[in-house]
Amino acid sequence: MGLIDKLISTARRSSPWLLHFDCGSCNGCDIETLACLTPVYDVERFGVVNVGNPKHADILLVTGTVNLRNREVLAVLYEQMPEPKVVVAIGACGLSGGIFREAPNVVGGVDKVIPVDVYVPGCPARPEAIIDGVVLALEKFRGKALAVL
Amino acid sequence: MTIEADRIDSVELCRAVAAFKAKGCRFVTITCVGADQRGAELLYHFDRELALSHLRLTVAGDEVPSICGIYSAAFLVENEIQDQFGLRFNGLVPDYRRTLFLAGEDSLPPFRRKSGPDQEE
Amino acid sequence: MAGTILPFGPQHPVLPEPLHLNLQIEDEIVVSATPAFGYVHRGLEKLADIRDFRQMIQVVERVCGICSMIHALTYCQGLEELMGIEPTPRARFLRVIWSELHRLHSHLLWLGLFADAMGFESLFMQLWKVRERIMDINEATAGNRVILSVNVIGGVRRDLDSGQTAWILSELAEVEKGFSAMSRTILHDYTVQKRTRGKGALSRSQAMELGCVGPMLRASGVSQDMRLLGYAAYGELEFAPVVEQDGDCYARCRVRFAELGQSIGLIRQAIAKLPAGDTSVPVKGRPPAGEVVARAEQPRGECLYYIKANGGKFLDRLRIRTPTFANIPALTVMLPGIELADVPVVLLSIDPCISCTER
Numbered sequence A: 001m002g003l004i005d006k007l008i009s010t011a012r013r014s015s016p017w018l019l020h021f022d023c024g025s026c027n028g029c030d031i032e033t034l035a036c037l038t039p040v041y042d043v044e045r046f047g048v049v050n051v052g053n054p055k056h057a058d059i060l061l062v063t064g065t066v067n068l069r070n071r072e073v074l075a076v077l078y079e080q081m082p083e084p085k086v087v088v089a090i091g092a093c094g095l096s097g098g099i100f101r102e103a104p105n106v107v108g109g110v111d112k113v114i115p116v117d118v119y120v121p122g123c124p125a126r127p128e129a130i131i132d133g134v135v136l137a138l139e140k141f142r143g144k145a146l147a148v149l
Numbered sequence B: 001m002t003i004e005a006d007r008i009d010s011v012e013l014c015r016a017v018a019a020f021k022a023k024g025c026r027f028v029t030i031t032c033v034g035a036d037q038r039g040a041e042l043l044y045h046f047d048r049e050l051a052l053s054h055l056r057l058t059v060a061g062d063e064v065p066s067i068c069g070i071y072s073a074a075f076l077v078e079n080e081i082q083d084q085f086g087l088r089f090n091g092l093v094p095d096y097r098r099t100l101f102l103a104g105e106d107s108l109p110p111f112r113r114k115s116g117p118d119q120e121e
Numbered sequence C: 001m002a003g004t005i006l007p008f009g010p011q012h013p014v015l016p017e018p019l020h021l022n023l024q025i026e027d028e029i030v031v032s033a034t035p036a037f038g039y040v041h042r043g044l045e046k047l048a049d050i051r052d053f054r055q056m057i058q059v060v061e062r063v064c065g066i067c068s069m070i071h072a073l074t075y076c077q078g079l080e081e082l083m084g085i086e087p088t089p090r091a092r093f094l095r096v097i098w099s100e101l102h103r104l105h106s107h108l109l110w111l112g113l114f115a116d117a118m119g120f121e122s123l124f125m126q127l128w129k130v131r132e133r134i135m136d137i138n139e140a141t142a143g144n145r146v147i148l149s150v151n152v153i154g155g156v157r158r159d160l161d162s163g164q165t166a167w168i169l170s171e172l173a174e175v176e177k178g179f180s181a182m183s184r185t186i187l188h189d190y191t192v193q194k195r196t197r198g199k200g201a202l203s204r205s206q207a208m209e210l211g212c213v214g215p216m217l218r219a220s221g222v223s224q225d226m227r228l229l230g231y232a233a234y235g236e237l238e239f240a241p242v243v244e245q246d247g248d249c250y251a252r253c254r255v256r257f258a259e260l261g262q263s264i265g266l267i268r269q270a271i272a273k274l275p276a277g278d279t280s281v282p283v284k285g286r287p288p289a290g291e292v293v294a295r296a297e298q299p300r301g302e303c304l305y306y307i308k309a310n311g312g313k314f315l316d317r318l319r320i321r322t323p324t325f326a327n328i329p330a331l332t333v334m335l336p337g338i339e340l341a342d343v344p345v346v347l348l349s350i351d352p353c354i355s356c357t358e359r
Helices: A003-014 A028-037 A070-080 A091-096 A127-148 B010-022 B074-085 C044-049 C056-061 C068-083 C089-117 C121-142 C162-181 C183-188 C190-196 C204-209 C215-219 C249-273 C323-334 C340-349 C354-358
Strands: A017-024 A049-051 A059-064 A086-090 A106-108 A118-120 B006-008 B026-035 B039-048 B051-060 B063-065 B088-090 C004-008 C020-026 C029-036 C289-298 C301-310 C315-321
Touching: A003 A127, A017 A028, A017 A070, A017 A091, A028 A059, A028 A091, A028 A127, A028 C121, A059 A070, A059 A091, A059 A127, A086 A091, A086 A127, A091 A118, A118 A127, B006 B010, B010 B051, B010 B063, B026 B074, B026 C301, B026 C315, B026 C323, B039 C301, B051 B063, B051 C289, B074 B088, B074 C323, C020 C340, C029 C323, C029 C340, C044 C056, C044 C315, C056 C068, C056 C315, C068 C089, C068 C289, C068 C301, C089 C121, C089 C162, C089 C249, C089 C340, C121 C162, C162 C183, C162 C249, C183 C190, C183 C249, C190 C249, C190 C340, C204 C215, C204 C323, C215 C249, C215 C301, C249 C340, C301 C323, C323 C340, C323 C354
Parallel strands: A017 A049, A017 A059, A059 A086, A086 A118, B006 B051, B063 B088
Antiparallel strands: B026 B039, B039 B051, C004 C020, C020 C029, C289 C301, C301 C315
């Protein structure tokens, strides 16, 4: 591994970027995830920045159930993220399908489509729980990034 | 308790809806109450100055005339009913061909009943 | 470059939710826009087949997290009408208080997202900071920040004591101070005006013909507000719909901003008039039978529930027409003719709630 790769790896470990994707959530978890970025909770103090491009992202936050149409979008987003990457599933729906698990168009939790590293429970998940999940994901991400070095 | 609604059939539908538009009513939505092999029952809701009026349409089979030509906003709800109940709206623009929410014409409409719709008491 | 089709979404930085638009563009100008859906569709109306009519309250609360309280309220009011139950006076006033708290947090959320869509990130942060006070009130009074779960058939599950109402009033004074301090920026800032004035304008007749609801309709000069129906305790409170004439994005922004003050006024009136008594009536007897249409005003506009019951535990049909569902057709008229860079602003001006739209 060259010097530049090591430099990039160090930078990514210190400041991983977040991508948020709403799979099929009722918005409850989404607005709580957004609330995490705003002054009262301010997840950016851990060095993370919310981005819109999967190719720039290290951590994928997924809220809501997977349905028959968005599972392809979710898989594509995951594919586009560079290695190493960490996935955080947020809310009861993201974990198992939650209250919607028996609805006709619902596949189930996020882990039916992509591997999930951190599960954050709650309906909707509280901002504190989401921050806790992100911090756990940061540790996992650093572990994965160091393993590649 | 039932909703007071004028009962119409599909021949009268467009004229009845156009009459609502001429009165300056706002198109609220269409509700498909139920559909199966024998036919379907739909409710058309209109609003004028906070008062709702309804039309109750019963059709035999799955062909329904579209009211898109009168109220263009109806395209969304008509496509939704196509998805959920497997009905066909004639003259629907744009027609998503049952891909608005679901996978297309080979998917099963989840809300369609196997038995008959409940008859009115 | 004629006939270039640009996909917008489903994953897009400006949209918190997945909505897909196929934009046909010529140079930088949008020629036509076709929305595509299905990324949030769950089919939850179908859950009425396996959840009984009481359990469905929890399901309809999750149609949309932003207006969950008013979804449950509309559903409960429909069933109460069907079963011939009259909620207690105290419950009706408490419902107004929580409804207006929901409207406040939803409008602050929207103003923030709208500012973000214009690229005004500091305003977004400021507005969401103010909004957290409302979330604290929600949590302290209902036990949850977003999904309040306060409605039951026949009333509400929770009560407010005098200490809590006094605290709510003092918090609301802070909230009012918070957003009033930003009113000059939101309403009179040069950049905001440049991005919103004259964009996506709908005339009065267009808005009526497209079936727009709520702030969209009111921004185009139509004075329509479902709260005028007088459901819950709105019939005993004084307010008038906020109406603007221009019908553009700026007018919608003004309507929603003015409704913040209106909601605070309604909460103050409701707390001042809050009658003593029980918060709910016991529900006995047979399950509901018959059909009913219930309407209420959500932050985004008129919400319509159609409920058909057959006297059994499970409902025959539950149909939910949400406000965004009624506002989406307007997009196909507003987007053509505007520049690509203005698409996010016009799109957000309808306050899209995709999980409502697709259910």
